[in-house]
Amino acid sequence: MDLEDIQAYVQAVEKEAKSWQDWGSVKALSHAEAQKVLRDQVLSKRILRTRSCFRDKSKGLAKLSAKCRVVALGHKDPDIYRLNRECATTNRTSEHVHFVVLTAGSNGEFGTSKKRWHGWSVDASTAFLQGDLSDAERSLPLYILPPNDGVTALTQCWKAPLYLVCTNIYGLRTKTVVTDSGAAPDSQLISIIIVYVDDFLGAYRSDYDVTEVHKAFKWGALQNFEVGKTVTFKGKQITLRQRANHRYYLHVSQVEFIGGMASGKIPRGSKLDEPLTPAQRAEFRSVTGCLQWVAGQSRPELSAVNSLSNHGGATTLSDLEALYEAVDFAAATKENGFVIPDIPVTKASIVITFSDASWANAENCRSQCGVLVLLCGPSVLEKPSPAMLLDWRSSRTQRVCRSTLAAEASAADEGCDRGAYVNMFLSELLFNEPAHKVTPRLSQLAVTDAKSLYDCVISDNPNLTDKRSLVNVRAIQEVVPGSNFHWVPTFLMWADGLTKASKELQQSLHEWLQCPKVTLRAQTS
Structure with a gap:
């Protein structure tokens, strides 16, 4: 590195040390105090080593943005097996519920209130330092040695021989927890926050004073949702947009991540049915991992090809080529993702699950x-x-299904299960009661394109020789009564694009996600 880069990392070390000092994370011990700890047979075993971790936040794509984090080697923590290491983080459904609340709320159509909602996003600055050590979990003090590296040695930081740990620090298996009590006196939701590591995504009703939340932590750059302004959360670019009729909707994509994905080509003259070489297998795993992240976050239409291309040891160059084509498709449409349209979210809303299956088209039948x-x-x-x-x-079924009906029943059962979870999630927010007490309050429908399954589900006494499929049917009936189970023709079954590695279905599902609509009844002209 040149002197300018070294100086940038020196400044990063000094900034990190100041953060520790500001939060009172550690207390420097004198040489006499350190010697006393080192000579103690018990306390000397409660000393952790640390190291300074450096990185360039711009990833070499722009001017160096040096960052330093001092991290304790927490896997050596003497209390590691006594600590509560549970730390909940947001899942995809939580994010989408947040998107729904924000979109409907932006139009003043969430719940019974006509008040508008506003969104915000921010990261907690040095979040892991903003917490206390639990006395209940640690009966004895914990110490750390200062980081020992060439860059840190160029500073006047970390000069004490030993430090007493006073708060939570990087590397420990403890956690910092934030909670948001978002209920108004009228028992309506007024604020919702989801947390991913140190990134916060929130929404609040216009009559709520959100400053009490913003005072809870020391924050980085606060971003408010505004029309046309893109907010990045968990690798997704989220944009609030406005239609010509002044109604708001949400657009979600992964432009930045997809833009950094690299495609490839199969060597000319290669036989596509040949198994992968070790180098090609490593490339296959890399491409699969990237596509899995994208397909699971913003591009459902890429899920099927990514799942069905993996045949274990029997994976061929043809499968790798299919993944390259999926990457090319994602790159060509990287500005797109999915749209959360402007729909009121009230107690009259309806949860609908579409389910489909392709029989025996995956590995091992x-x-x-x-x-x-x-x-x-x-x-x-x-x-x-x-x-x-x-x-x-x-995904692939957990068992080998004996027929198309069995596969469709398995998929519909999975759909009803996921729909019931979403139903209880939204019911808890709309009715202000815990999910285990509220039960699914919203109306729930299920949709299939398999006429044989439809006939079984609407029947009071379905006659099936495959008893395992009968269990699936009865499970569906417990969640969705026959009157709420619908059949649609295949061209209206949007889950079809999740079951086959088909470019046509991939394109069709992609286009539908830009303006998702559901049709349950035949339209007469």
Whole structure:
């Protein structure tokens, strides 16, 4: 490194040391105090080594942005097996529920209140230092040695021989917890926050004073949702947009991540049915990992090809080529993702699950199942209506299904299960009661394109020789009564694109995600 870069990292070390000092994370011990600890047979075993971790936040794509983190080697923590290491983090469904609340709230259509909602995003500055050590979990003090590296040695920081740990620090298996009590006196939700490591995504009703939340931590750069302004959270670019009729909707994509994905080409003259070489297998795993992240966050249409291309040891160059084509498709459409349309979210909203299966088209004769969980307004019962995407899944069945009916029943059972979870999640927010008490309060529908499954589910006494499939059917009936189970033709079954590695279905599902609509009834001209 040149002198300018070294100086940048020196400044990063000094900034990190100041953060520790500001939060009172450690207390420097004198040489006499340090010697006393080192000579103690018990306390000397409670000393952790640390190291300074450096990185360039710009990833070499722009001017150096040096960052330093001093991290304790927490795997050597003497209390590691006594600590509560549980630390909940947001899942995809939580994010989508947040998207739904923000979108409907921006139009003043969440719950019974007509008040508008506002969104914000921010990261907690040095979040892991903003917490206390639990006396209940640690009966004895903990110490750390200062980091020992060439860059740190160029500073006047970390000069004490030993430090007493006073608060939570990087590397320990403890956690900092934030909670948000978002209920108004009228028992309506007024604020919602989801947390991913040290990134916060929040939304609040206009009559709520959000400053009490903003005072809870020391924050980095606060971003408020504004029309046309992109906010990045968990690698996704989220943009609040406005239609010509002044109604708001949300657009979610992964432009930055997809832009950094690298595609490839199969060597000319290669036989596509040849198994992968060790180098090609490593490339296959890399591409699969990237596509899995994208498909699981913002691009459901890429799920099927990513799942069905993996045949274990029998994976061929043809499968790798299919993944390269999926990467090329993602790159060509990186500005797109999915849209959360402007739909009111009230106690009259309807949860709808689309489920489909392709029988025996996966490895070892297993079937590929696809599920979409959507939220619609009550008008969906009468006419084509816009839908909010809440969850999806493309995966292989856990067992070998004996027939198409068995595969479809397995997929529908999975769909009803996921739909019930979303239903209870939203019911808890709308009715202000814990999910285990509220039960699914919203109306729930299930949709299939398999007429044989439809006939079984609407029957009071389905006659099936495959008793395992009968269990699936009875499980579906427990969640969705026959009157709420719908059949649609295949061209209206949007989960079909999650069950087959088809470019046509991939394109069709991609286009649908830009303007998702559900049709349950045939339209007469």
